[in-house]
Amino acid sequence: MPGRACSDPEELKSFNVDWLKSVRGCSELLLKPKTAAEVSQILRYCHERNLAVSPQGGNTGLVGGSVPVFDEIILSTALMNQIISFDPVSGILVCQAGCILGKLNEYLEERGFIMPLDLGAKGSCHIGGNVATNAGGLRLLRYGSLRGTVLGLEVVLADGTVLDCLASLRKDNTGYDLKQLFIGSEGTLGVITAVSILCPQKPKAVNLAFLGCQDFSRVQETFTTCRAMLGEILSAFEFMDEKCMELVEKHLGLSNPLRGSPFYVLIETSGSNSSHDEEKLNSFLEQAMTSGLVTDGTVAVDDKKIKTLWSLRERITEALTRDGCVYKYDISLPVGKLYDLVTDMRARLGQSAKNVVGYGHLGDGNLHLNITAESYSHSLLDAIEPYVYEWTARYNGSISAEHGLGFKKKQFIQYSKPNEAVFLMQRFKAMLDPKGILNPYKTLPSSP
Amino acid sequence: MPGRACSDPEELKSFNVDWLKSVRGCSELLLKPKTAAEVSQILRYCHERNLAVSPQGGNTGLVGGSVPVFDEIILSTALMNQIISFDPVSGILVCQAGCILGKLNEYLEERGFIMPLDLGAKGSCHIGGNVATNAGGLRLLRYGSLRGTVLGLEVVLADGTVLDCLASLRKDNTGYDLKQLFIGSEGTLGVITAVSILCPQKPKAVNLAFLGCQDFSRVQETFTTCRAMLGEILSAFEFMDEKCMELVEKHLGLSNPLRGSPFYVLIETSGSNSSHDEEKLNSFLEQAMTSGLVTDGTVAVDDKKIKTLWSLRERITEALTRDGCVYKYDISLPVGKLYDLVTDMRARLGQSAKNVVGYGHLGDGNLHLNITAESYSHSLLDAIEPYVYEWTARYNGSISAEHGLGFKKKQFIQYSKPNEAVFLMQRFKAMLDPKGILNPYKTLPSSP
Numbered sequence: 046m047p048g049r050a051c052s053d054p055e056e057l058k059s060f061n062v063d064w065l066k067s068v069r070g071c072s073e074l075l076l077k078p079k080t081a082a083e084v085s086q087i088l089r090y091c092h093e094r095n096l097a098v099s100p101q102g103g104n105t106g107l108v109g110g111s112v113p114v115f116d117e118i119i120l121s122t123a124l125m126n127q128i129i130s131f132d133p134v135s136g137i138l139v140c141q142a143g144c145i146l147g148k149l150n151e152y153l154e155e156r157g158f159i160m161p162l163d164l165g166a167k168g169s170c171h172i173g174g175n176v177a178t179n180a181g182g183l184r185l186l187r188y189g190s191l192r193g194t195v196l197g198l199e200v201v202l203a204d205g206t207v208l209d210c211l212a213s214l215r216k217d218n219t220g221y222d223l224k225q226l227f228i229g230s231e232g233t234l235g236v237i238t239a240v241s242i243l244c245p246q247k248p249k250a251v252n253l254a255f256l257g258c259q260d261f262s263r264v265q266e267t268f269t270t271c272r273a274m275l276g277e278i279l280s281a282f283e284f285m286d287e288k289c290m291e292l293v294e295k296h297l298g299l300s301n302p303l304r305g306s307p308f309y310v311l312i313e314t315s316g317s318n319s320s321h322d323e324e325k326l327n328s329f330l331e332q333a334m335t336s337g338l339v340t341d342g343t344v345a346v347d348d349k350k351i352k353t354l355w356s357l358r359e360r361i362t363e364a365l366t367r368d369g370c371v372y373k374y375d376i377s378l379p380v381g382k383l384y385d386l387v388t389d390m391r392a393r394l395g396q397s398a399k400n401v402v403g404y405g406h407l408g409d410g411n412l413h414l415n416i417t418a419e420s421y422s423h424s425l426l427d428a429i430e431p432y433v434y435e436w437t438a439r440y441n442g443s444i445s446a447e448h449g450l451g452f453k454k455k456q457f458i459q460y461s462k463p464n465e466a467v468f469l470m471q472r473f474k475a476m477l478d479p480k481g482i483l484n485p486y487k488t489l490p491s492s493p
Numbered sequence: 494m495p496g497r498a499c500s501d502p503e504e505l506k507s508f509n510v511d512w513l514k515s516v517r518g519c520s521e522l523l524l525k526p527k528t529a530a531e532v533s534q535i536l537r538y539c540h541e542r543n544l545a546v547s548p549q550g551g552n553t554g555l556v557g558g559s560v561p562v563f564d565e566i567i568l569s570t571a572l573m574n575q576i577i578s579f580d581p582v583s584g585i586l587v588c589q590a591g592c593i594l595g596k597l598n599e600y601l602e603e604r605g606f607i608m609p610l611d612l613g614a615k616g617s618c619h620i621g622g623n624v625a626t627n628a629g630g631l632r633l634l635r636y637g638s639l640r641g642t643v644l645g646l647e648v649v650l651a652d653g654t655v656l657d658c659l660a661s662l663r664k665d666n667t668g669y670d671l672k673q674l675f676i677g678s679e680g681t682l683g684v685i686t687a688v689s690i691l692c693p694q695k696p697k698a699v700n701l702a703f704l705g706c707q708d709f710s711r712v713q714e715t716f717t718t719c720r721a722m723l724g725e726i727l728s729a730f731e732f733m734d735e736k737c738m739e740l741v742e743k744h745l746g747l748s749n750p751l752r753g754s755p756f757y758v759l760i761e762t763s764g765s766n767s768s769h770d771e772e773k774l775n776s777f778l779e780q781a782m783t784s785g786l787v788t789d790g791t792v793a794v795d796d797k798k799i800k801t802l803w804s805l806r807e808r809i810t811e812a813l814t815r816d817g818c819v820y821k822y823d824i825s826l827p828v829g830k831l832y833d834l835v836t837d838m839r840a841r842l843g844q845s846a847k848n849v850v851g852y853g854h855l856g857d858g859n860l861h862l863n864i865t866a867e868s869y870s871h872s873l874l875d876a877i878e879p880y881v882y883e884w885t886a887r888y889n890g891s892i893s894a895e896h897g898l899g900f901k902k903k904q905f906i907q908y909s910k911p912n913e914a915v916f917l918m919q920r921f922k923a924m925l926d927p928k929g930i931l932n933p934y935k936t937l938p939s940s941p
Contacts, residue, residue, distance in 0.1 A: 134827075190664070192670065214891050216629050216859050219893050219909040226669060248724070274765070317723070317724025411664050441662075461667040465654055469656065
């Protein structure tokens, strides 16, 4: 692969460290294959020689899953960025793993469709990485998870075998659904080289409402009311606490159009008829205002204002990294319990944390709990963990709703999965990657 | 299990034969456990003694997957019919595997929700069987497949290990998604004992349109037009040819409200605002009529007429069984090619078949091709197979869109899956069920 194998330490630097700068490897080799056949050759070679490989997409992961831990060879999908086909009748897109999510969405928008997922990292994350981590994001409430929308995958196994399950069919019940095992396996079972995905039509009308609520119980009730009244056009229901808003204002200079609410919610509708959608949204807003669920609010229909309001939510992660050292938790909980964890943690940590904030995809029961501090400290970490995981396990939650386990959370899997399940996962890993060359030290605790 | 183990040949009769009466086993023992612990005891016992087990739900499968082939012990989920919990905030239902789909739907409707799937067999099929076969059905177009809506499973493995992955969370990325392997595995990898499933809200308004089209290209164009104009409220798009309608009239005495069209389509909308939905439907109908896509039609808004129209579509399977011996094919194809297979087959078989009909879920690219004859004949079968599978493979279709492979289609898997994939499936089977006691002779061809 002339010009596509790199061993220059300077160039390797950014591939060795994750976006949060929390995990750093010391790989001395970066490979950029262009085809599944090249990936197959690489893995066959590495398999024969027991060389470890760390597959990497856009390197936007938040749990240290996308960078080497030691000197693993980095296999980047950056040059696997070709769109293979798009069928406007079925809405099925087939593309290589290294296509950037945002670029795919632009390509589709020109054809009257959109990607079924959307993330803050869309400008750099790769679709292969999205699938490998089963990314959730902002549209899950409406279009469901990648487990439903991904129709086929091409995967290269540890020994170099190319598994071509790149079907473009909505329905196929011929044998076990192998692709599911690779979705969310964080590159530990195989390297995803191409994806077939079902894309929804671009909605003709999009409306956004940004609202203020006086307490979390009103946030919840706003959600159930809005789900009932907006029904099939509801496409996002995000919430954030006032601390989040303070941070995006302070660190990014964004301006909050509302004031003085302890909680904010962002509601998006997407539909095929703008006057119907506006009518539904207005009658919901009237109901929410008159019943006191919502005390303040603003609505956007034009693209520019929609983008501005969305950035208040999407850029929280960025604002947090500017606030200091960040301890990130991505928790699934019953909606009623969601914010109690933030309140509890704030009280528990007191002055030892700089900020404790909560935001996330309320409609999916997904809380992003983030704690910032001036610098990294073992005593602060000990005050947070395993408390946060025990708290989550007590309510049968998930300690990783959408970020995955990667390097940083793998030892906590037992808080969300029984031993029998972890043991079975380890058997799958041993069967598919007997030499353990694929993304080692990630996802699963070592076998006993 | 006093009173729940049966060896009476008379009582066993109906459990030994499938609904189509096409596959008959000679099991001498039927067990009806009530709990996962009992299933675990049974499987541990059978595993130790190398006794084969055929798990059975409502026994409504169409590929001989739910009945013994020889003398396998029948493990029926009939008495595992308890609802464990339902949370009206999240819409998550948790229930035992033997709950009947239609009963679950009634339970949910009383609480303002519905099941995300609906089948003609809803009156007797079990949710465990639905999940084990990854059933598709009439609502897939709107609510997606079980791979997205099933949130958790409790499964008993071949050796009796209980795998508790009965999570009730919309998002959980802690390790590999083991439950997916059991969805659609037809009881060959484990016995599903309980299901956690995300249920949508009951739509406030449902409208049905039953329309006549003059040719298949107009059926297709009706679909793309209707998808664009009805958007998020479209919940079903079914088609059937005139032969289907003749058979439901002749054998079941149903009456077709339209006349003289070679094709009929059934369009359902489900939404949260009846006047908006009617407005959308009417403007679509006007467009479809004036542009000549549709030549005749009737609309239903009241429950009774909706049920009557739906039965024209749902009871085709039943009418076919009364027409004679049925050769059933359940094919996924690109929409544009869907009906060509029916036309080709009709020409190919000529007078040797009684009827060759095509109907199905056009919105999902799923054709049900059915051929009836006075009696079973090897020469007719040889004229159909492998021709139908070769035809499907040529267009990268699936030889089983939703029925599964079971006993009757397992030897044809290679028409839809590459050898590497079949080999990997066989390795999963060998790992999870090393003695091959679970539903033997089903889903996969024997290992080489």
